[in-house]
Amino acid sequence: MKNTIAERIADFLKRFPPFDLLRKPQLLEISKQVKITYAEKGHVIYRQNETLHSHFYIIHKGAVSLIKALEPDKSEVLDKFDEGDVFGLRPLFAKENYAITAKTAEECILYAIPIDIFRPMAEKNKSIGNYLIESFASNTENPFTKEHHVQFFSDAEIILNPTDNHFELQPVNYIKKIITAKPSSKIKTIAKTMSKKNIGSIIIEDDGKPIGIVTDKDIRNKVATGLHTISEPVTNIMVSPVLCYPKNITIAQAQITMLKHRIGHLCITEDGTPNTKIIGLASEHDMIVMKGTNPSVLMKAIKRSNTTKDLKRIREKIMVLLNGYIMQNIPLTHTNKIIFELNDATIKRVIERCLVKMKQDPPVAFAWMSLGSQGRKEQLLHTDQDNAIIFENVPEDTLEDTRAYFLKLAKKVNKRLNTIGFDYCPADMMAKNPNWCLSLDEWKAQFTKWTTNTGNDELLLCNIFFDFDISYGDSRLTNALANHVLDITKNNTIFISKLAANALSNASPLGFFRQFLVEPNGEHKDQFDLKKRALMPIVDAGRVLALSYQIKNINNTAERFEKLADMFPQNKELYLGCSYAFKAILKFRTKHGLINNDNGRFIKLEELTKEEKMKLKRCFKTISHVQEFIKVRFNISTLL
Template sequence: MQASNTIQERVHEFLQQYPPFNLVKEDELRTIARQVRVMYLEPEQVLFKQDEAAHDYFYVVRQGSVRMEIVDEKGMQLLDVCDEGDVFGVRALITRKNYSSTAIASEETLLYAIPSSSFAPVLQDNQEVSLYFAAGFAAGASALRRTMSHTHKARVWLRRERNKAPLRLEELVKIAAGNNLLACQPDTPIRLAAKLMTEHDSSFILVWDGQERPVGIVTDTDMRKKVVAGTVTPQDVVSEIMSAPVITIAPEPAMADTLIKMIRNRVKHICVTDDGSLHSKALAVLTEHDLLLAQGNSPAIMVSEIRQTKHIGILPQIRQRAEELLLKYLEQEVKISFIAGVITEINDAIIVRAIQHAEEQLGKPPLRYCWLSMGSEGREEQLLRTDQDSMLVFEDAAAGVVTAAKNYFLQLAALVHEVLESCGFSKCPANMMAGNPEWCQPLSVWKQYYHSWIYAPTDQSLLNASIFFDYRPVYGDFGLSSQLTDNIYESISKERIFLPFLAKNALRNPTPLSFFRNFILERGGEHKDQFDIKLRAMTPLVDAARVLTLQNKVVGENNTIKRFLKLAELEPQNESIYKEAAVAYEIMMRIRALNGLRNHDSGRYIKPEQLSKLERQTLRNTFVTITDIQELLEVRFQLSYIR
């Protein structure tokens, strides 16, 4: 009896380490542990077969590993390998349908078999456990891959249920729409508009037409700058001082879209309309204060501080606050696309302020120019403070003028690099920065660079392409960037061999798993026994997204997640794989950022033992997408014929 109790205690201690059992009440888990059956499987022993009737148990791997295989029109395929703590065979629990795959022990394996009848009441009463299974986390790789997007949403929901937000933005929209919207016609006297704003204690009054469509907005700022300053008189009409056009959004907006739109347009009021456009009825106006209520801490304040500060030395402190905001967002499971958008706006504001500071020091630029960010910042994916990757393009001029201008721009770049380094952005070890004379050139030279890379795709050219094709204008004359982009796409359309070579280059990093289930780790050096998530997992997806968007002539979209989502629209036949790739990359960005914040570094190198069971399981399953995307590239560009 004592031995039996000891076994039950060991089962209980083991189960409570892993999801979903760590979500089960203590007394319920002990009851389940008493009914667990311990099973031993020899290597290659089959536990159940595809199409076999579901058992009365579902299984947890205690020790060893179990392969999940399926036979379809392509033959035998490996779906997943379940190791310690993994749950499988849940059809007995969720549905009485036959098994969709075969389970085979890869080595000597111990299993815990849990009676479905005992666990069913927990599944029914515990919403978190139910959602866990419904999301597909424990149903094997096939279910994981089919429902990865839903799974991510489920995890977000779980986290939010435990950390309730004070107020959602859509609730604020409903509240604002439920109040009488303060609005007037364009011919309303300014004096009357000011009186209405005072009576309603409002910082704005919307200006709309006869069909209640927004045509402008008058704010406290407009009153101060234009009326009090004497530009117009109180007897004039509001159309003389209103800000137009109004920035609009659709009802029930995403916090990300609303906040980033407000930051980018430098406004403190945004109008909600029937369809999100200026051509439909106005429903409500949200203010920056509303967003502060919904968000708790607005990054708009940081961006405003950066733009307005006269003391460049304060920038490092603001960027540190952004790091704290990043951690908060990650802990609250805020969507990565939103986090990346916010951090990009903050980073861009710092770069712009640094450039303005350099111009103040050096005087007016001699020629029109454009500062472009590259790499992760160019793709709007730089969550942590990693390398500075940049390039500078300036307009063509006479030789003597170009020489003097280049000297000015190199000095400007050097000052910018210093400011960014003080903010925690290290200089690029490969010197891929605007301060390098090679990457500070007139437009004509940049066109020659890209022409040579496209028409002579050597190893170095392809390396340069992987860096310099992900640029994004941040400051200056964006027209120079547009001219360069147009020239690049024209060259690619004429030289058809370039994209296949670029696709071949995208296959240089295969799926980062060794013999089914172990991460490929660094063999030596400073990062021995660590996993390089950037090189082995993220770069293959970045490279694939780049070459596929170039092939589809998708202009102006560098972000890897957005690239895959755009590809899903353009190629409906591959919609599933592209959406899976977008979610996989989002998961990788999140795990890397958390790792970097935990270890106070770039997050690139991960110690596998620092990952939770759920993180390891989730990350491992995203690697399947890398294989699928690379197979797509191989077939599309016929890479087997390229040597």
């Protein structure tokens, strides 16, 4: 005889994660053991510090509040759960008593799931386990430690095999015992050391930080040819600045970086910038020994391309690569870096070809700056192009002629980028606009004006132009501008406060009772603006904190928060939470953009699964937390 109650429970459970990952016999086995509980509003399911139950819970009807006691007679509602939400997972992962209180926010029907029945099924299914870990971590306000994962799975570490399709996404092997020299060393001494140690390169360092690199190729091309003598200081022939990356750089990213810049070595530093100490060196030989294909093939194709049509076809293949990485759940950190390098190489190749078509060399040194998402290394989908040109200072009487050359170049570049798939910026924030084709001194004056006479328009421009990255040209110009930005914002409390207040202009993505705040009217009525309400609040928070703490050479939002977590361990959980949330939301936007063949900005809520909504809401909690932190940190609640 059928157990109709158990079957009805099973039918309900299979609609929601993680139970939708179980087979029907497993669902029925669980459902037969489920305890059904009715609770009136205000009923306490379990209290903070109470001994753990033998069940966890899923809401059939109603709503439950999760409450944290802060001090006697004071508490905080951490979250609210509704139909299909799972809570009370602590017995699955931890032996301590409950860390929070669960209380019904309205009349409820709850299903209590026996842990002894469910645990063996979850341990054998990694997808279920990972989902539960995320849910539990969200409730504990700490989704970033590995301890719970290790406790739940015996095979917590996943090692890729050299024959795997994604071997190129492993961190590169690098030499840890490296030979360095001081900038005062003579070329003769450097050559003798390289010969004696049988090495092909030496890092030139000052106080443990890399300032240049010399390779045997430099000695052949610059000394053996008679351009320099062996008695000169090594600084005369070293390559500077050194390309630096953190130790977790992937094989694919290292390969395409070397191809893009025509170099054979990468310096590994503590935080991936020249501002911290050297910890290793990766060479082209390491790349040959290790296996990696697809991104490298695309990079070579970009460098060999001779027409805009070629680059357009390659760009389409890059989107296929991106789709594969997203669908196969490759970590976004790796995906982001690879796609950025391929996009950046595409921009560089376009500029190279346009310079040839100019039939005249640039009158002075210049740099092409990518702004916004590309400047932050966060541009994955087809989005608008935001860019600018900075050129070397020239006498006043030649300034406009110099600008005219670069405007002509920019017009060619912008047009070809648009053909490839980088749409024109509707606000005309592109290098072909005379306002954004300036000399170094003009850019410095512009940035100074924005930070001293700061209104709403200036804040908007700062949010775009402060996140710049060089895509082509002389890095000395962009470095000088970056130093100027830090100088004019250091101790500039008025500007930083205004920037912080602006970072709070987009309220929490959730309204009353955890509902998504959708567009009230217009073309995207009833859709959720993922960029405005979810991504930009984290991006803006990362920018103002990075400026406030004078963090240099790190524009990427996730990396900014990871650097902050290293600098301020007392707030590590919050900062890592922001990094995790940003990457999760960006990956979500990319996935839906690929599915809908658009930029993924506006989401139709009816198309989201319950699991997707739950994961987004967890990320939105982090947005709320960092916005509260900024209010306190910059004392700006009165400004809002």
